[in-house]
Amino acid sequence: MSSTASVQRRFQRFTPRQRFVRWVVLMLSVAAITVSIRHVEVIPEFLYDAPEQLVDLLNRLWPPDLEYYPIAVHEALLETLHIATLGTVLALFLAVPVGLLAARNVTRSTTLNWLAKLILVSSRSVNSLVWALLFVAVFGPGAMAGTLAIAFRSIGFVGKLFAEAVEETQVGPIEALRATGAPRFSVLVKGYWPQVKPAFWSIALFRWDINVRESAVLGLVGAGGIGVALDASLNLFYWDRVATVLLSIFAVVILAELAVTQIRQRII
C-alpha cells in the first residue's frame, strides 16, 4: 500500500511519451541548424577579417559628402515622403471596402469573407520590393511604381487590422440603429464608424510610419525615391555620398516617428 502511494506521489512534469517527443524535437532542431550552417557556407577567413572590413567601411563613409545633399538627396527625399504618403492614402481607400468585406459581423457571407481575406493575405505575402519590381515592369521605373507598390503592400496590413477593429465593435448600438429602420450605409456611418475611428487613424499613422521606411529602399529596384540615389552612390563606390543618404533617411525616420507619436496622442 505504502509503495503504491509513494509511486503516485512522485512528481514528473512530463510523461515518458512527452519526454520522448521533446528529445526528438531537440535533435531535429540541432540537425536543422547544422544543415543550415553548412548550406550558408560560412567562409572562416571572411568572418575573421570582418572587424577590419568594418573599420575600413566606416573610414570610407566618414566624413559624409554633405555637398551631395542639395544636388540629389533633397529632391529624392521629398519624393520618398510623397511615395509613402500617397501610397498610404491610396491603401486606406482600397483597404476599407476590403476590410468591411472581411469583417464577419458586417458581411454575413462566408464566401465574401474568404475572398476578402484572400486579397488581404496576397497583399501581405508579397514584399514591397517584389510589388515594386512588378509595377516597375508594368509602369516603367519611377515614383508611380513605388507609390503603387507601397499601396498594394499596405492594403493587407491596414485591411486586416481594420477588419479586426470592426469585428470588435459592440453590437448594442448597431442593433439600436437597425431598430430605428436605418439603412445599412447609415448603420455603417453612425454605428460602426464612431466605434472604429480611433483604431482606424492609429492604424493609418502606424502604416505611414512603416511606409516612410519601406519607400526609402524602393529605389534599389528603380521605383523612385531616395533609394535611387542610394543605389547610384553604392554602384559608383561613392561611400561618402552613401553616408549622406543613410543619414538623411535616418533623420526622416526619426522625424516621422516623432510626428506620429505627437498626432496619436492628440487623436486618442
Place this chain on the structure above:
Amino acid sequence: MTLPEADPQAARGDPPRPLAIRGLCKSYTRGKPVLTEIDLDIESRGFTVIIGPSGTGKSTLIRCINRLVEPTSGQVLFEGRDVVRMGRTELRHTRRRIGMVFQEYNLVERLSVIENLLCGRLGYVSPWRAWLRRFPQSDVEHAFTLLEAVGLGDLAYQRADSLSGGQRQRVGIARAVMQSPRLLLADEPTSSLDPKTSVEIMELMVNMAGELEIPVIVNIHDVALGRRFADRVIGMSEGRIVYDGPPGDLTDAHLNSIYGGGGWL
C-alpha cells in the same frame, strides 16, 4: 375574407390594431422552442408589462416584433401588415414606426447626446445626409426640444459615454421618440438602474407614450415596479402566456404559476 379572425377591426374598416401577434413561435435550436404559439393583441393605448422568469422568452418576444430576432413561424401584424413576411425595405419602413428602448441603453458612446437623438431619424434621412450630419432643421429642432423635455437640455454636446445610467436611458427614450413611433417597445429598460431612477424612467415612458398617444410594451423582471405602472400585465412562463389581465387581478397564485414555487413570495 378567409382570415376573419386575423383582425376583425380591419374588416370593419376601422384603423387596424397597432399590434396583433398570431401563433408566434421561435426556437433558436430545432426542437427547443423559446416561444410557443403566442397570441397577443395590443390596443391603441395602454402600458403593457410583460413579467416572467429569466430565459422565458420575454426578450425574444419583444425582439420578434421588430424582427431583431427572426420568428420561426406565426404572424406579427403591425397596423395590419405582417412584419414576418416583409421584404427589407418594407421592414425598414416599419421599424421606423416602432421605437425601442434597451437594457444597456445602446447609445453610440463616442457620439454627442444630440447626435444620438438624431440617430432616431436615420430611417427617414438619406445615408448621405446622415454622413455629412446634414439633418433637416425640423429634426434638429425636435431633438433639442425633446432633450429639454427629458431634462437633459444642457448636455446636448456631451459625449454619450460621459453620462450616468439614468441620463443615458433618458437619451435612449428620446432617441426612440425621435422616430415618431406608433408603438414603443422596451426591453428591460430599468435593469441596470437604481430603484429611484427606475421609477423616473418608467414615468418618463408613460408620459412620452401619453403625449404620442401610442401603446407601450415593456418587459421587466421587477414585478412591483411593473405592476405600479401597468395597465395590463402579461405573465410568461416557459415560452407561453400564462396570465393576461389588469395588474389588480394579479394574485400570488398567478405569480406562483409564472415564477414557480412559493417560498420566494
